Amino acid sequence: GESVGLHLPTLSVQEGDNSIINCAYSNSASDYFIWYKQESGKGPQFIIDIRSNMDKRQGQRVTVLLNKTVKHLSLQIAATQPGDSAVYFCAEKGNNNDMRFGAGTRLTVKP
Amino acid sequence: DAGVIQSPRHEVTEMGQEVTLRCKPISGHDYLFWYRQTMMRGLELLIYFNNNVPIDDSGMPEDRFSAKMPNASFSTLKIQPSEPRDSAVYFCASSLISEYNEQFFGPGTRLTVL
Numbered sequence: 411g412e413s414v415g416l417h418l419p420t421l422s423v424q425e426g427d428n429s430i431i432n433c434a435y436s437n438s439a440s441d442y443f444i445w446y447k448q449e450s451g452k453g454p455q456f457i458i459d460i461r462s463n464m465d466k467r468q469g470q471r472v473t474v475l476l477n478k479t480v481k482h483l484s485l486q487i488a489a490t491q492p493g494d495s496a497v498y499f500c501a502e503k504g505n506n507n508d509m510r511f512g513a514g515t516r517l518t519v520k521p
Numbered sequence: 522d523a524g525v526i527q528s529p530r531h532e533v534t535e536m537g538q539e540v541t542l543r544c545k546p547i548s549g550h551d552y553l554f555w556y557r558q559t560m561m562r563g564l565e566l567l568i569y570f571n572n573n574v575p576i577d578d579s580g581m582p583e584d585r586f587s588a589k590m591p592n593a594s595f596s597t598l599k600i601q602p603s604e605p606r607d608s609a610v611y612f613c614a615s616s617l618i619s620e621y622n623e624q625f626f627g628p629g630t631r632l633t634v635l
Contacts, residue, residue: 444623453525453612453626454564499564508554508577509624511564 422518429487431515433500438481442503445474445485448514449496457485457498487517495519525627527613533633539601542630545594546615554624555588555598556612564612570596571618603634 423429435443441462446454458469460476460483467474473486483500497516501509526545534540546553554569568578573590581588585604590596600607610631614624 451628453614453629454624455626456623459623508566508569510566513563 419513420516420518422520423490425490425492425519425521427490429485429490429494429517429519431485431487431498431517433483433485433512435481435483435500435502435512437502438478440502443474443476443483444501444509445472445483446499446501446511447494447496448499454499454511490517490519492519492521525613525615525625527611527627527630529630530628531631531633533635534603535635536604537602538634539599540603540607540632540634542598542611542613542632544596544598544613544627546596546613547625548594549617550615550625551618552616552624553590553596554614554616555596556614556626557609558612558629559609567598600632603632605634608632608634 421431444459445457447457448454458467458472458474460467460474462478465476471488475484485498487494495518497514499511499514501511504510525547528543532540552569552571555567556564557567558564565580567580568588569576570590573593585602586600588598598611610629612626612629614626616624
């Protein structure tokens with residue numbers, strides 16, 4: 411069946427550097443994607459979303475890029491801070507308005 | 522707004538016991554989702570409701586699991602009988618009816634079945 415997956419399970423970056431977290435999806439009909447951040451002991455928290463009619467969307471220190479040709483989604487975090495350390499999930503909207511989550515990438519920010 | 526509320530936050534029980542997890546969605550939200558999260562399987566959608574009606578329960582692992590939503594402000598996920606492999610963090614989330622549905626997650630219930 412269709413699924414959402416992540417390229418890298420872990421990512422370690424220096425404080426102040428930029429981070430890039432990648433996600434591959436397989437459902438070419440997906441028209442909406444969300445990135446979530448999950449800190450230890452908490453539920454996932456919305457970061458940023460993007461519709462399929464866009465290829466880039468920016469938020470505060472975060473940018474999501476969507477490449478529909480290769481079915482690839484990425485999350486860029488500028489000037490990564492210790493507070494950004496968490497697990498990041500991409501999710502795609504399913505056929506019945508549910509969201510299907512990828513496996514997650516753990517981001518560790520080194521001081 | 523208090524956000525999505527789940528109770529209990531932690532539950533430790535013995536194999537064979539009945540477990541009931543509770544969720545109060547954000548007021549006005551039309552969708553409610555139950556997820557299970559484990560190290561091995563990640564975040565799995567178990568079931569979700571739209572306007573209190575179950576829409577998709579294909580993620581419910583087996584008949585030991587059941588979920589109800591008697592009204593717009595309350596849902597339960599029940600496991601009977603519980604087994605050690607049910608140990609996980611269970612999240613409830615809610616969202617509005619819209620073409621694009623950001624889900625708001627509760628803090629989760631950490632379940633340990635001994």
